Amino acid sequence: MNATTTLVYDGSFNGFLTSVFVAFDEKINVADIQKNNQSQNGLFSETETVFTHVEKAKRVWNGIRNKSHNAISNVYFAFLSETEGVEMMLYTYIQKLMRTQNGKYLDYSDSTVLHIAQLAKKVGREKHRMEAFVRFQLTKDEIYFANIEPDFDVLPLISKHFRDRYADQKWLIYDVKRKYGIYYDLDHVEMVSLNLKDIHHNKTVKSDAFAPEEYEYQTLWNDYFKSTNIASRINPKLHTQHVPKRYWKYLSEKKEAV
Amino acid sequence: MNFDRIREKLNILADAAKYDVSCASSGSTRTNQNKGLGNASKMGICHTYTADGRCVSLLKILLTNHCIFDCAYCVTRKSNDVPRAAFKVQEVVDLTINFYRRNYIEGLFLSSGIFKSPDHTMERLVSVAKKLREEENFNGYIHLKSIPGASDELMYEAGLYADRLSVNIEVPTISGLKLLAPDKKHEDFTKPMEKVKNEIVRYQSEHKVIKNIPKYAPAGQSTQMIVGASGESDKDIMYSATYYYKTYNMKRVYYSGYVPVTHDARLPAIGSQVPMLRENRLYQTDWLLRFYGFSVGEILNNQHPNLDMDVDPKLSWALRNLHHFPVNVNTADKRLLARIPGVGMQSVDKIVKARKFRKLNWDHLKKIGVALNRAQYFMVCESRLWERRDLDADKIKGMILQNSTGKFRNQYSTQLSLFN
Numbered sequence: 001m002n003a004t005t006t007l008v009y010d011g012s013f014n015g016f017l018t019s020v021f022v023a024f025d026e027k028i029n030v031a032d033i034q035k036n037n038q039s040q041n042g043l044f045s046e047t048e049t050v051f052t053h054v055e056k057a058k059r060v061w062n063g064i065r066n067k068s069h070n071a072i073s074n075v076y077f078a079f080l081s082e083t084e085g086v087e088m089m090l091y092t093y094i095q096k097l098m099r100t101q102n103g104k105y106l107d108y109s110d111s112t113v114l115h116i117a118q119l120a121k122k123v124g125r126e127k128h129r130m131e132a133f134v135r136f137q138l139t140k141d142e143i144y145f146a147n148i149e150p151d152f153d154v155l156p157l158i159s160k161h162f163r164d165r166y167a168d169q170k171w172l173i174y175d176v177k178r179k180y181g182i183y184y185d186l187d188h189v190e191m192v193s194l195n196l197k198d199i200h201h202n203k204t205v206k207s208d209a210f211a212p213e214e215y216e217y218q219t220l221w222n223d224y225f226k227s228t229n230i231a232s233r234i235n236p237k238l239h240t241q242h243v244p245k246r247y248w249k250y251l252s253e254k255k256e257a258v
Numbered sequence: 259m260n261f262d263r264i265r266e267k268l269n270i271l272a273d274a275a276k277y278d279v280s281c282a283s284s285g286s287t288r289t290n291q292n293k294g295l296g297n298a299s300k301m302g303i304c305h306t307y308t309a310d311g312r313c314v315s316l317l318k319i320l321l322t323n324h325c326i327f328d329c330a331y332c333v334t335r336k337s338n339d340v341p342r343a344a345f346k347v348q349e350v351v352d353l354t355i356n357f358y359r360r361n362y363i364e365g366l367f368l369s370s371g372i373f374k375s376p377d378h379t380m381e382r383l384v385s386v387a388k389k390l391r392e393e394e395n396f397n398g399y400i401h402l403k404s405i406p407g408a409s410d411e412l413m414y415e416a417g418l419y420a421d422r423l424s425v426n427i428e429v430p431t432i433s434g435l436k437l438l439a440p441d442k443k444h445e446d447f448t449k450p451m452e453k454v455k456n457e458i459v460r461y462q463s464e465h466k467v468i469k470n471i472p473k474y475a476p477a478g479q480s481t482q483m484i485v486g487a488s489g490e491s492d493k494d495i496m497y498s499a500t501y502y503y504k505t506y507n508m509k510r511v512y513y514s515g516y517v518p519v520t521h522d523a524r525l526p527a528i529g530s531q532v533p534m535l536r537e538n539r540l541y542q543t544d545w546l547l548r549f550y551g552f553s554v555g556e557i558l559n560n561q562h563p564n565l566d567m568d569v570d571p572k573l574s575w576a577l578r579n580l581h582h583f584p585v586n587v588n589t590a591d592k593r594l595l596a597r598i599p600g601v602g603m604q605s606v607d608k609i610v611k612a613r614k615f616r617k618l619n620w621d622h623l624k625k626i627g628v629a630l631n632r633a634q635y636f637m638v639c640e641s642r643l644w645e646r647r648d649l650d651a652d653k654i655k656g657m658i659l660q661n662s663t664g665k666f667r668n669q670y671s672t673q674l675s676l677f678n
């Protein structure tokens with residue numbers, strides 16, 4: 001039996017791609033690929049730490065992309081799902097992809113392909129939801145500020161959307177769960193790590209961090225939301241299906257419901 | 259800004275606008291220019307959903323609910339005793355910009371009661387859009403309601419600033435229109451539609467030659483019909499819709515189950531059920547016509563003037579046309595695959611891709627996402643099991659209804675439970 005190795009990487013996407021590169025390059029019999037803060041040794045496998053190497057990561061990225069654009073986005077999205085064990089699944093997926101001759105690997109009857117596609121889809125849905133559910137609040141220093149708490153790590157995916165849309169205002173979107181944010185300063189978007197203590201939920205209590213008219217607009221929006229409802233058509237089940245309750249605490253139109 | 263006064267106006271003018279069902283913010287591609295504010299994407303985004311489950315993506319308001327006309331089905335009509343209000347042009351601009359900056363909305367949907375005259379009103383609507391584009395450098399979505407009877411010049415200008423224009427036909431038949439909207443003539447609707455269509459066509463042909471001419475209504479035009487207010491059949495409605503799609507290149511026709519809002523002997527009484535299931539069936543039909551290659555006469559005709567309420571229109575068609583089935587999923591072309599109940603367009607794509615690798619059996623199809631509880635009666639695949647060969651339409655329908663949970667029974671779903 002060949003010895004198997006567990007690759008340990010730093011948790012970043014580039015780190016993961018580097019691991020894939022190393023595995024292919026050194027023809028390693030991979031037992032698992034794990035993030036360094038949660039690595040556990042398998043009983044019979046060696047551990048090798050992989051250092052993130054952007055050039056190597058890029059080669060893997062390009063390799064996948066050259067096979068299929070669809071696959072590269074599936075890989076990235078599925079990775080951001082942070083699902084336990086997703087790395088090995090992706091590794092298998094990439095192996096299969098590299099072995100196929102006809103370019104595109106879209107055999108949906110294959111369970112790995114299907115599973116990755118499903119994960120990617122879930123993350124895609126969360127991305128879309130966050131593009132919808134971010135609610136900016138204008139701070140006194142003229143930054144439009146929003147908290148989010150997504151199930152998956154979607155900040156990297158929504159950055160472009162917000163940069164393209166809000167090019168003339170400073171904004172900051174903060175992921176409460178992962179304790180980092182993306183900040184746009186009218187020129188670039190940067191990742192910023194913050195540890196905010198005062199998380200501004202939609203409390204009815206006002207915070208003086210925000211511009212005085214901020215709460216006026218929230219009230220108007222709240223009113224507007226109420227008046228869009230047609231009482232004779234009410235359907236709470238459908239409503240929560242579209243706006244799951246876990247998002248409510250950051251939605252200004254749901255202020256009173258929280 | 260006097261927020262209390264704005265608040266009052268918003269409450270009145272949003273309330274009166276909510277019966278317009280169009281809320282789409284899709285179909286336009288306006289990019290953010292010169293570091294301005296906003297963009298409009300092909301997809302559009304729903305930012306929240308009403309308590310009745312409809313998408314909210316635009317600030318949908320009336321400029322005013324004063325109206326000189328008296329259409330029976332409308333809350334804003336002259337003879338209705340309701341509080342009236344009117345926004346100033348700048349107030350609408352400020353609201354839109356501030357809502358947009360907070361990521362509440364994709365843009366503005368501005369409609370209006372007719373005060374003074376159609377042109378007078380249309381001019382105000384246009385000036386809101388113009389201000390947003392030219393003074394605020396706003397690239398978000400703008401949908402303007404064309405006021406029936408507005409002049410060609412104003413329609414032309416409106417299209418330069420708006421992404422979409424619509425004029426709601428509301429009543430699907432001309433006789434119904436006479437009865438319920440005595441102040442309006444059929445031409446009042448069709449003339450602006452015609453103008454917009456021609457301008458779009460002209461824009462598209464000129465755009466081929468000159469790249470940087472200003473966009474004209476890039477998301478096209480749409481219209482809306484009220485369902486269940488004037489006794490028309492589903493066939494009447496869908497034939498009208500087809501006519502508007504073809505004649506005026508409509509992007510969308512919306513169907514709005516009539517919500518009784520006024521006491522009027524010509525209309526269903528206040529408190530009558532809103533025909534939501536019927537509305538849903540009409541949307542499903544519309545979908546089949548636009549994306550599944552069905553023609554309207556296949557689904558609705560003199561023998562079958564109304565849609566079935568217990569099954570969706572595709573299943574209903576299949577049950578009436580069993581001779582087209584079973585379809586072999588491993589060999590049939592896309593057009594036929596798309597006609598199998600329980601197989602949506604996404605599944606069609608996946609089937610076509612997957613069957614290059616192997617012949618598909620029930621298991622594969624299930625994984626792909628085909629709704630086998632319906633589809634199994636209409637297809638054969640790589641499996642000898644196709645036991646229902648001898649069933650007739652009634653039996654099949656009975657079995658499907660028995661085995662389906664909720665989907666067909668959920669009478670109050672306003673959402674399109676499409677044919678996945």
Ligand code: SF4
Nearest residue numbers: 325327329332335371
């Ligand atoms: S013209 Fe328009 S706003 Fe006026 S009553 Fe008729 S439908 Fe209502």
